[in-house]
Amino acid sequence: MKKIYYSAPLPFVGQKRMFAKEFKKVLEQFPDGTTFVDLFGGSGLLSHITKSEKPHSKVVYNDFDGYRLRLEHVPQTNELLSELRKIVRELPKHKPIVGGARKQIFECLIKHQDRYGYLDFITISSSLLFSMKYCLNIDDMNKETLYNNIRSTDYPLCDGYLDGLTIVSADYKQVFNQYKDTPNVVFLVDPPYLSTEVGTYKMYWKLADYLDVLSVLAGHSFVYFTSNKSSILELCDWIGRNKHIGNPFEKCTKVEFNARMNYNSTYTDMMLYKNAG
Template sequence: MNKQFNTSPLPFQGQKRRFVKQFKEALNVFSDSATYVDLFGGSGLLAHTVKQKYPNAKVIWNDYDNFQNRLESISETNLLLTELRSFLIDLPRKQRMEAIDRERVLRVVKAHETKYGYVDYVTLSGSLLFSAKYATNYKEFANESFYNRIKLSDYNATGYLSGVERVQNDYKALFDSYKSDTTVFLVDPPYLSTDTSSYNKDNYWKLRDYLDVLSVLDGSKYFYFTSNKSQIVELCEWIETRTMTGNPFQGSTMTTTAGTINHTASYTDIMLFK
């Protein structure tokens, strides 16, 4: 049995680590022989959790954001962090860096990118940018202030998605391919009215896109994730009472968990399943 990960092995904006316990409990409602399709695969944490819970189930992970590339680059990422630790270890933790240290960081990062042709800037952001801030390329990274939040140990994703089938496809096509009475869909689209700065920037979502996703819930077994900031549940209730359109969440079970952005801002994550 592979290690059970309760969080993504690499930093990932919007991962479902706060829902892992509730998600595993809710899986008891569903079959261990079902096919589970993670339509918006993200970090793969939901797919991993299903495979750990039900080893014999078929689990499909739609890696639209190419998280696999980050996983395959962990050894190079660890090398970069090791070099950065060599001179950041003596600096005050979580403090803003002085200009001289900031410039040294940038030189090391640029040299690493030149040598290996790739830097995982999202992972690097978790060690050097202010909490919950992410950069996806050198230009964005170099425009930020740096804080010494360097991770003190190496990353490890050994066995993380073992046995999970990886695909890269439009979620609608994937849904059409697997729709059946024996399929459970994991539906975790980027949240409406929520920062998605570390996601694929070529895939900007509008309100219509969020509403289109709801069509996959009709008649399906599903887990659906959202937050109170999106107000999508309230919108569906309004539509149901004002139009002839049904509410896709009718009859589902809701679980919530609290989240914080900083000391003055908080929100509620929502999981619905049926």
């Protein structure tokens, strides 16, 4: 019998494992044979569960973040973790890695990347960095404190996890346009959350990008995920109650000033003005 995963087999920021059982209940509303399009596929967990529950449905998994490449390299990642365990075997768990051990860690990472031409930084970050902190290259990781959080067992090979899925890798708008006129289509919409760290995604998200996602919901069946940190529902409710206002900043003049908090943190102050007289 095919294994059904209720959490992603490799670390991924924002995977929906806490929603897995409730998501299965939502899927019961749609007949088998429905087309499901996972616009922000992420770890593929929603697509995997959907295909497991609806085996006769077409399930489109938009792997924009390259998760399947990480799955393909699990054997190499396990090999690297085995080498890292040897380096830290005498060190206390969950404590900083310093001195010669830290130097050995980076020598090991560089050697592994040179050997295979690939390194799964997100998975390795979960073993070497503070909880929920991720780096995407060695230079950035070298700026961080390393911790001995190295996983004690290998990751499973994940055979069958993506079986039966139609896998694409494109901007969600392109995928949406391809399937928006498909009969009985359901869009799975799990964008990066507003006001939440999105450092592991391959794109930079502005407020307008979050709002653009809402346009795919109109007139379609969907399952949409958000967070109370984003205030997106509150914003939409306010706009719905104040349709007459429009854009109060239209025809304003904007003045910007770049400010610096410290050596690696900057922000932009803005002043907008309009003379309505």
